[in-house]
Amino acid sequence: MRAEIIAVGSEMLTPDRVDTNSLFITERLNEIGVEVIAKTIAADDREVLAGLLRLALTRADVIVFTGGLGPTADDVTREAVAETLGVPLDEDPATIERLEQRFARRGLKMPVINRRQALVLRGAEVIANDKGTAPGVLFEREGRLIALLPGPPREMKPMFEGLVRRRLARFAGGVGVFRRVLKTTGRPESQIEEVVQPIYARWASAPTPIETTILATPGQIELHLAVRAEDAERARVVLDAATDEIAAALGPTLFARDNRRLEEIVGELLRERALWIATAESCTGGLLASRLTDVPGSSDYVERGVVCYSDRAKTELLGVPEEMIREHGAVSEPVGLAMARGIRERARTDLGVGISGIAGPAGGTPAKPVGTVVVALAWAGGGRVRTLWFPGDREQVKFHASQAALDMVRRHLIDA
Amino acid sequence: MRAEIIAVGSEMLTPDRVDTNSLFITERLNEIGVEVIAKTIAADDREVLAGLLRLALTRADVIVFTGGLGPTADDVTREAVAETLGVPLDEDPATIERLEQRFARRGLKMPVINRRQALVLRGAEVIANDKGTAPGVLFEREGRLIALLPGPPREMKPMFEGLVRRRLARFAGGVGVFRRVLKTTGRPESQIEEVVQPIYARWASAPTPIETTILATPGQIELHLAVRAEDAERARVVLDAATDEIAAALGPTLFARDNRRLEEIVGELLRERALWIATAESCTGGLLASRLTDVPGSSDYVERGVVCYSDRAKTELLGVPEEMIREHGAVSEPVGLAMARGIRERARTDLGVGISGIAGPAGGTPAKPVGTVVVALAWAGGGRVRTLWFPGDREQVKFHASQAALDMVRRHLIDA
Numbered sequence: 073m074r075a076e077i078i079a080v081g082s083e084m085l086t087p088d089r090v091d092t093n094s095l096f097i098t099e100r101l102n103e104i105g106v107e108v109i110a111k112t113i114a115a116d117d118r119e120v121l122a123g124l125l126r127l128a129l130t131r132a133d134v135i136v137f138t139g140g141l142g143p144t145a146d147d148v149t150r151e152a153v154a155e156t157l158g159v160p161l162d163e164d165p166a167t168i169e170r171l172e173q174r175f176a177r178r179g180l181k182m183p184v185i186n187r188r189q190a191l192v193l194r195g196a197e198v199i200a201n202d203k204g205t206a207p208g209v210l211f212e213r214e215g216r217l218i219a220l221l222p223g224p225p226r227e228m229k230p231m232f233e234g235l236v237r238r239r240l241a242r243f244a245g246g247v248g249v250f251r252r253v254l255k256t257t258g259r260p261e262s263q264i265e266e267v268v269q270p271i272y273a274r275w276a277s278a279p280t281p282i283e284t285t286i287l288a289t290p291g292q293i294e295l296h297l298a299v300r301a302e303d304a305e306r307a308r309v310v311l312d313a314a315t316d317e318i319a320a321a322l323g324p325t326l327f328a329r330d331n332r333r334l335e336e337i338v339g340e341l342l343r344e345r346a347l348w349i350a351t352a353e354s355c356t357g358g359l360l361a362s363r364l365t366d367v368p369g370s371s372d373y374v375e376r377g378v379v380c381y382s383d384r385a386k387t388e389l390l391g392v393p394e395e396m397i398r399e400h401g402a403v404s405e406p407v408g409l410a411m412a413r414g415i416r417e418r419a420r421t422d423l424g425v426g427i428s429g430i431a432g433p434a435g436g437t438p439a440k441p442v443g444t445v446v447v448a449l450a451w452a453g454g455g456r457v458r459t460l461w462f463p464g465d466r467e468q469v470k471f472h473a474s475q476a477a478l479d480m481v482r483r484h485l486i487d488a
Numbered sequence: 489m490r491a492e493i494i495a496v497g498s499e500m501l502t503p504d505r506v507d508t509n510s511l512f513i514t515e516r517l518n519e520i521g522v523e524v525i526a527k528t529i530a531a532d533d534r535e536v537l538a539g540l541l542r543l544a545l546t547r548a549d550v551i552v553f554t555g556g557l558g559p560t561a562d563d564v565t566r567e568a569v570a571e572t573l574g575v576p577l578d579e580d581p582a583t584i585e586r587l588e589q590r591f592a593r594r595g596l597k598m599p600v601i602n603r604r605q606a607l608v609l610r611g612a613e614v615i616a617n618d619k620g621t622a623p624g625v626l627f628e629r630e631g632r633l634i635a636l637l638p639g640p641p642r643e644m645k646p647m648f649e650g651l652v653r654r655r656l657a658r659f660a661g662g663v664g665v666f667r668r669v670l671k672t673t674g675r676p677e678s679q680i681e682e683v684v685q686p687i688y689a690r691w692a693s694a695p696t697p698i699e700t701t702i703l704a705t706p707g708q709i710e711l712h713l714a715v716r717a718e719d720a721e722r723a724r725v726v727l728d729a730a731t732d733e734i735a736a737a738l739g740p741t742l743f744a745r746d747n748r749r750l751e752e753i754v755g756e757l758l759r760e761r762a763l764w765i766a767t768a769e770s771c772t773g774g775l776l777a778s779r780l781t782d783v784p785g786s787s788d789y790v791e792r793g794v795v796c797y798s799d800r801a802k803t804e805l806l807g808v809p810e811e812m813i814r815e816h817g818a819v820s821e822p823v824g825l826a827m828a829r830g831i832r833e834r835a836r837t838d839l840g841v842g843i844s845g846i847a848g849p850a851g852g853t854p855a856k857p858v859g860t861v862v863v864a865l866a867w868a869g870g871g872r873v874r875t876l877w878f879p880g881d882r883e884q885v886k887f888h889a890s891q892a893a894l895d896m897v898r899r900h901l902i903d904a
Contacts, residue, residue, distance in 0.1 A: 083703045083712055085524045086667065087515030090506055099503030108501045109536050112528035116701070119547065120525050127543045131535065144681050144702055178877060183678035203880065226706070226880065251503070287504055296504055351774075351795070357781025358767075358774030361795040365773025366883055368849050370797075376805065377795035379767070379777040385792035385835070389805075419801070433784050467782055 073244045075101050076132040077111035078124050080140035080149050081223055084113045093138045093225055100232055102249040102298075104241040106134055116140055121152035125218075133216055134240065139223025141206035143185045149220060150191055157213065161191040164198050167207050174205065193220075199235050203227040210239055217243050247300055250307035253331040254295040254318055257479050261288040267321050268295060280310050290468050291475035292334075324488035327479070334478045335363040341485040342373040342423075349481070350419035351377035352390050352411040354402065355429035355445060360474040375421045380411070390414030390426075401440070403428050408446035409457045416450045423484075424450040425477050426457075431469045445473040449480050456480070489660045491517050492548040493527040494540050496556035496565050497639055500529050509554045509641055516653055521663040521716060522550055532556055537568035541634075549632055550656065555639025557622035559601040565636060566607055573629065577607040580614050583623050590621065609636075615651050619643040626655055633659050663716045666723035669747040670711040670734055673895050677704040683737050684711065696726050706884050707891035708750070740904030743895070750894045751779040757901040758789040758839075765897070766835035767793035768806050768827040770818065771845035771861060776890040791835045796827070806830030806842075817856070819844050824862035825873045832866045839900075840866040841893050842873075847885045861889040865896050872896070 077098070079091045094111045101108055109132060114120050121140075128135045140149030154161045167190035175182040189206045192198050199208035204227035209220040219236060221228045256264055265286060275282040285296040297314055301307035315329050327337050342349055351361045351374075361377035364370055378389045383402055386392040392410045400406045408426045416424025429445030436442035441461070448457035458480070462472035482488075493510045500507050510527045517524055525548065530536050537556070544551045556565030570577045583606035591598040605622045608614050615624035620643035625636040635652060637644045672680055681702060691698040701712040713730055717723035731745050743753050758765055767777045767790075777793035780786055794805045799818055802808040808826040816822045824842045832840025845861030852858035857877070864873035874896070878888035898904075 083701050085514060085527065086712075087511050087518065090511070095503050095506070098501060102503065108531075109533060110528050110530040110540065111501065112526050114526040115524075117525060123543050123547060124526065127539050131539060142702075142704070143678060145685075146701060178879075180676070183682070185678060185681065224704075226884065285502075285504060353774075356778070357786070357790070358769075358777030358793055358795065361774030362772070362778050362886070365795070365797065365847075366886070368882055370773070371851075374773070374795075374797045376797055376801035377774055378805070379774065379781070379790075379793035379795075381781065381787055381790045381792055388834075389792065389794070418804075431781075435787075466784055470778070470782070 073106045073133045074109045074131065075106045075134035075136065076128040077108060077136045077138070078121070078128070079111070079113045079138050079223070080116060080121065081113070082115045082117075082146075084139075085115055093223070093228055096225070096229060097136055097138070097232065099251060100237055101134070101240070103251070104237070104244045105248040106240070106244050116146045116148055118148050118152040118155070121149060122156040125153060125156045129216065134219070134243070135216065136219045136221065138221045138228055141189065141220065141222050143183070143189050143205065147188075150188075153218065153220060154193055157193070157211075157218075159193045159195070159211070162194050163187065164190045164192045164207065166200070167192070167198060170200060171205055197239070199231055201227050201231060203230060208236060210236065247302050248304070248307070249298055249300055250304060250311065251296060251298045252311045252315065252329075254297070254315060254326055255328040255331070255334070256293045256295070256322060256325045257291060257327055257334060257475055259293075259325050261286065261293055264293050264295075264322070264325070268318060271317055271321060275314065282310065282314055290464060291472045324483060324486060327482060334475060334482070336367050338478050338482050338485070339364065339367040339370055339373065341482060343369070345485060347423060347485075348373055348375045348419075348421035349423045349425065350375045350415045350421040351425045351427075352415035353377065353379050353427045354381060354386070354411070355431040356427050356470050356474050356477075357381065359470050360425065360427060360477050363474055363478070375419045376415075378415060386411065390418065403430055403440055403444060403446055405446055405448070405457045405459060408448035409450065409455055412448040412450035412455060412457075422451065423481065425481060426450070427473055427477050429469065429473055431466045431473075433466060443469050445469065445476065447473065447477045447480055449477075449484055451484065456484075489522045489549045490525045490547065491522045491550035491552060492544040493524060493552045493554070494537070494544070495527070495529045495554050495639070496532060496537065497529070498531045498533075498562075500555075501531060509639070509644055512641070512645060513552055513554070513648065516648060517550070517656070518665045520653070520657040520660050521665060522656070522660050523665060532562045532564055534564045534568040534571070537565060538572045541569060541572045545632065550635070550659070551632065552635045552637065554637045554644055557605065557636060557638050559599070559605050559621065566604075569634065569636060570609055573609070573627075573634075575609045575611070575627075578610050579603065580606045580608045580623070583608070583614060583616075586616060586623075587621055613655070615647055617643055617647060619646060624652060626652070628659075663718055664720075664723070665714055665716055666720060666727065668713045668727045668731065668745075670713070670731060670742055671744040671747070671750070672709045672711070672738060672741045673707060673743055673750060673891055675709075675741050677702060677709050680709050680711075680738070680741070684734060687733055687737060691730065698726065698730050706880060707888045740899055740902060743898060750891060750898070752783050754894050754898050754901075755780065755783040755786055755789065757898060759785070761901060763839060763901075764789055764791045764835075764837035765839045765841065766791045766831045766837040767841045767843075768831035769793065769795050769843045770797060770802070770827070771847040772843050772886050772890050772893075773797065775886050776841065776843060776893050779890055779894070791837045794831060802827065806834065819846055819856055819860060819862055821862055821864070821873045821875060824864035825866065825871055828864040828866035828871060828873075838867065839897065841897060842866070843889055843893050845885065845889055847882045847889075849882060859885050861885065861892065863889065863893045863896055865893075865900055867900065872900075
């Protein structure tokens with residue numbers, strides 16, 4: 073069974089925009105055994121969309137549009153599809169009601185132009201959008217399924233994960249490709265590669281072969297595994313065994329067996345052990361605290377954080393001695409450790425984290441170049457501190473540093 | 489003049505691969521006045537490619553293929569294009585010679601399969617590939633230009649920068665597309681639309697028409713303007729006048745005339761006025777401080793921040809009275825304002841920001857549902873506080889709240 077994805081939006085045809093929706097949709101389609109033969113980013117232009125749909129109808133079983141369902145005049149996906157299929161658009165009363173309620177909750181009256189978003193292909197299945205205004209639409213014709221989904225990922229994804237995937241799976245009914253993402257941090261790609269390559273080679277010729285890809289992102293290396301299987305249960309067994317093998321080879325470098333983020337893993341460990349944490353950040357400027365508190369329920373283990381950007385704040389908020397800063401510099405192991413100890417004592421938490429570094433672009437010296445970061449952890453009766461160097465621009469250094477701090481907490485909690 | 493880009497390669501249809509060639513090609517085409525109306529990633533499949541080429545021939549002046557020119561059987565771009573156009577493929581003697589030399593330099597004899605790479609459309613212009621084996625090909629038919637370029641960016645890019653761009657520029661004959669991005673915050677898309685629509689309508693029929701797109705992202709709405717002009721200077725004059733018109737209509741809702749981020753705008757205002765700022769965050773968990781400190785040089789105006797996730801931290805770090813929290817709740821205007829005042833006094837800065845809210849998914853009540861956020865600002869002798877409600881999940885509420893706080897600072901600094 074073959075699919076085409078058509079992402080609509082002139083703004084995505086500019087030189088600096090990447091379409092990420094189609095990656096997500098491709099993964100989900102692969103899982104239910106649907107192969108993607110082409111994906112197009114198309115302008116908000118009726119003729120362009122009509123041409124693509126006509127072509128797709130000649131060769132694809134599933135055609136997924138995303139985007140171009142907004143309320144404004146430049147959003148033409150609905151009209152282009154309706155015209156090409158020769159199907160009228162009707163106003164969906166349930167959608168009108170949902171939209172009116174949505175605006176009412178914010179104390180607003182629904183603007184007239186938003187009524188356009190309630191127009192759906194006659195005979196189509198309407199999928200409510202819990203995160204936004206435009207509903208999704210599924211339309212079946214002559215053995216082909218056409219889906220119209222909103223463009224914003226935060227609206228499209230939950231819709232897809234819910235009803236759309238189930239409907240498509242029923243429609244497709246075949247052998248699926250199942251994937252798993254394992255994550256590591258703290259070691260370079262080449263080292264990870266050396267460890268996993270012999271395992272990968274064995275997997276390629278196994279009875280149920282596993283396809284593998286390594287994806288390096290700043291501060292994190294992901295191992296993507298994929299198997300073809302008739303059902304999720306069979307795939308799960310194979311992928312579990314493969315994950316165990318990788319975990320044994322990589323040890324604590326592997327932090328997630330299931331695509332979870334490092335802050336989620338750390339949060340779970342803190343929750344399991346009923347520990348409280350507090351953070352003292354300089355160069356990361358609050359990013360560590362922000363990542364920790366991105367996780368729902370983090371108020372159960374994050375007590376507080378301070379961003380001590382000035383030296384005065386380090387002294388006032390954390391009790392770091394002025395003469396220590398003068399003698400060693402704000403970016404030094406003694407100061408990093410004093411920050412971790414200072415926040416732990418003042419917040420009366422189990423753990424305290426300290427980060428101090430030079431995020432750049434200015435502020436580097438030959439001895440402490442841009443990218444130098446001190447990461448420290450304090451606990452009852454102990455502490456550790458490391459000086460690291462990270463490549464990249466300011467935001468990358470900040471991310472790397474927050475990642476190293478989270479990983480230091482994780483390793484401490486699992487005694488690694 | 490309109491173009492389509494077709495990137496060929498089944499491997500680029502997996503969930504974790506992004507096509508970057510098309511971004512590069514789009515930028516180069518725009519600069520010489522060619523608009524990209526669609527870009528597709530297509531499988532290595534003759535029928536799929538033939539269909540796309542036939543469609544593109546009905547509507548595009550320039551059709552750029554990248555990839556699928558390798559020596560192996562799964563590389564079918566050459567054959568698919570030749571078949572669709574009804575043009576035979578001839579072996580190009582100059583390419584054969586170049587390939588033989590290339591292999592000879594590495595002490596190798598050219599494998600027979602590489603001869604396929606010397607097949608070019610009869611009558612086409614052949615562009616030598618200095619970085620690899622497959623040559624590029626330019627073929628003109630009935631006023632349309634078809635380019636076949638290799639897929640690896642390190643081969644395609646130099647080829648494009650060299651001969652291909654010059655040939656395309658001659659073909660396109662000169663007028664370029666120039667873009668500008670304006671940004672607003674604090675008002676919903678439909679309201680912005682109502683204000684700018686009459687202006688857009690006027691622009692569409694102006695002597696130098698301006699094309700416009702509205703792009704809504706969480707907490708921010710972007711207005712993308714594009715004009716066609718013979719040179720950058722002429723474009724600048726038109727876009728400056730257009731920007732002035734939008735700025736007058738939208739007033740302080742418009743925060744950036746030039747694609748800068750809100751934290752950069754706020755940073756610049758603080759720097760110009762030589763003011764210091766400190767932040768006190770609850771639900772945003774450090775995101776506001778992190779965004780402020782994403783800007784290079786922010787240590788010149790960010791003094792400190794605190795993340796007071798627990799009530800105890802609010803009292804200890806900011807002096808918010810316990811009984812105030814008991815009486816009004818942590819998410820309340822009195823507490824928000826006390827946080828802003830508390831951090832301002834303790835940090836001895838010019839401005840203090842306080843944020844307290846319910847990021848969810850848990851913690852909401854009928855009176856204060858998830859998404860309720862109090863944002864407050866304190867300055868010498870004054871302060872203001874607002875209660876807002878934001879849609880979306882935890883991370884979206886955090887972002888919205890940090891955006892609202894930044895905007896409150898911005899409006900205070902420009903007296904809006």
